Amino acid sequence: MSFQHIPPMMLQTLPVEIICTIIRFIGSDQLRKQEACCLSVCKRWYAIAKPLLLEDLKLSATQLVHAPHNVQPKLRTFLRHLTLDVHGPKGWPAEQDITKLNEILTLLVERNNRLASFTLRVRSEFDPASPLTPRQRYSSWDPTRFLSILGTSNLSHLVIDTFGSELSSAIHLCPQLALQIPSLKSVRLRMRRICRQILEFPQGDNVIRSQLESLVINLSVPSVDQFFARFSRHCTEPGLSSELYDEMITTGTEIARQTPRLKVFKIVCYRHRIVCSDTVVMNCITGIKTMIPGSWAWGDEGDPEPDPLILTNR
Template sequence: MPLLQLPPEILLHILRYLGSQFFAHDTRRLTISRGWYHLAWTVFLRDVRLTPESLETFTQNDLILQRSSPHMVSVDISLPLRPKRDLSPSPPADDDEIDGPFLHLDSSLAKFATILPGCSGIRSLNIHTHVYISPEHFGNVASLNALRVTNLLSPPHLTSLDLDTAACRLESQPDSNVHVCNVISALLPSLRRLRCRMEHICEEILQLPSAGSATLEEVIINMSIFRYHDDDIIASRFSKSCGAAVRAVTSLRIALETQAVTLAARIPNPRMVRIISHKGPFLEVYAFDAITKTRLQLENNLEWDADGELLDEGNETEDSESDLFADDSPIEPVFNPYS
C-alpha cells in the first residue's frame, strides 16, 4: 500500500518516529500533500527549537502562534546574546548586520510568553543563553529582561525545566521586582526535573512549598560559570547571591547545599540532588550530593549529572572546605585569545 494511502493514525505514528527535526531540517518535507501536511505539521511542532531569528518569525504571525500552541510538547530556546558595548571605543562596522536578529528579541520573547499559559501539552522547557564574543566585546556583560524569562516559565503542566542564563545578567525593570528564584521555587511541586545556572541565585530556589512534591526526582544547581572559546575555557567565575547585599561565595554555596539537603529529605524518590561549584586556579569541578551528603570531583563542567570521583571524607575539614571555594572574584581570566 502506498505510504499516503495508509490510515491517518498509522501515518501519524510513522511521522512521529521520524520526529520534528526531520521536518525542521527541510520544511519542504511538510508539503507532500494536503493530508500529509495536516499530520506532519502536528509532529513538526512537538519539539520547537527557537533562536532569535526563528523566534521573531514565529511571533510575527498570530495565526501560526494559535495553531502551534495545542501541539507543542518541548520548547528549546537558545539565545546567543550580544554583550553591551559600553567599554568599546568604536563598534565594529558590521554591527547592524550582527545585531539584526537581536533588535526585537525582547518583544518577541514577550509575545511568545503570552501563549504559554494556554499550552497544556508542554512538558519540557529549555532556555539557554550564550554570548557572542569578539575582540571588541571581550569581558563585557550581556543582559536579558528578568520579567521576560519568568513569563516564559508559565506552561501549566511543565515537568522539566532546564534554565541556563549564566551567560548574561537578568535585569529587572524599575517598575517590576522580579525574583527568579521564587518563581522557580513555586514550580517545584509539579516538576520532575530541574537544572539551573544563573548569574544571581540563592537558596530560595530550593525551598519547596508546603504542599510538597510527589514527582520531583532530579535537581542540579550549578554555581560555576565558565566562558568558552573554541572549546577552551577563557574565563570563570561563580554565581553571586540575589539581592543587593554582598555575600561571599562560600556562604552562598553552604546555604545552597544546606537547603538542598532539606529538599532531598522532603521528596519521596530523589534520584539526584546536587550543587556544582569549582576550585581555582585549576578549575577542578565539584558536586555536592545532597542525598548522600558527600562531595564528588567531576571531569568537567559540561555534564552536570556525570558520575564523579568520591572525595576522601577524612580530608574534608572545615578549613579545607573554606579554602576549596574561597575565591570570590567576579572574573578569573584564564586565557584571552585576543590579547
C-alpha cells in the first residue's frame, strides 16, 4: 500500500516509533530530494523527521565550516554518522578556516555519546602533465587534536581514506592513531604514508581492554590511469612498497594473536600488471592470502565471495 492510499487520519495517528522507522527506511538522502513529498503529509511528520535528517550527513569540509553557527548544537545532539567527502581544493576549507574546522570536529566528537561513525575521504585532483603528482596535498590541516579526542567519544566506526593525499607531511600520525584505534570497534585506513607503528597498540595492566573487532588497511590507492598503480609509502623510512607490505603483514599477524577480540583483520594491496590486475587480501588472523580479480577498496564491501580456487596459503 502506498502513502497515497493511506487515509490521512491513519497517518496522523501512527505511533512515533513507526513513523521514525518509515522515515529511516526511506533514507535521509532521499528525503532531502524535492520529489520526496512524504514530509509534507502533516506538521507532525515534519517535526519528527527534521532531527532524523541530521542523523546521517555527507558533507565536504567546506560545507561543514560554512554551515550556520546555530546548526552546530543540533548536529552534536542528533548526528550519528558523518562523512566528510572532499574532492579537490573546492571541498577543502581556505587557510583561514582550518582552525574552525578543528573546532567543529572537536565539538562533534569530544565526549559525544551520539556520534557512532566518522568517515574522512579526501581525493586529490591530478595534473594531466604529471599524473602521479596530486595538485592538492592538504598539508595545512593538522589532525592531531582531532585524533586525540576519539577515545573520549562513543565513536565505534572510523574510516580514514585519503586517496593518496598528503594531509600533513610534517606530522607522523601513526603513533597517534595507534593510541586511539583500540577504543573503536571498526577501523578502515588508506593513507598516503603509513607504517607498522599504527599497529603498536598500548600495552600494560593499566590499559583499557581493546574494543577492536574489525581492522582493514589498504596499502594502495586508485590508479591514475590504466598503466600506473600508486602505493602507500613508509612514514619515516625509504623503501619499496613490497617491503612496507611485508612489514605490515608481519606486525599485523603478531597483533592479531595479541587481540583475541578481533574478528576481521585484513591488509589489502592492489597489484597492477599490464596483462591482468588483482587485489591481494591478507587475512592476518587466519594467515590466508586471497587473490581477488580487479581493484577492491576494502575487500569486503558487498562484493561476491572470491572463487575458492584462487585462495593460496601464506
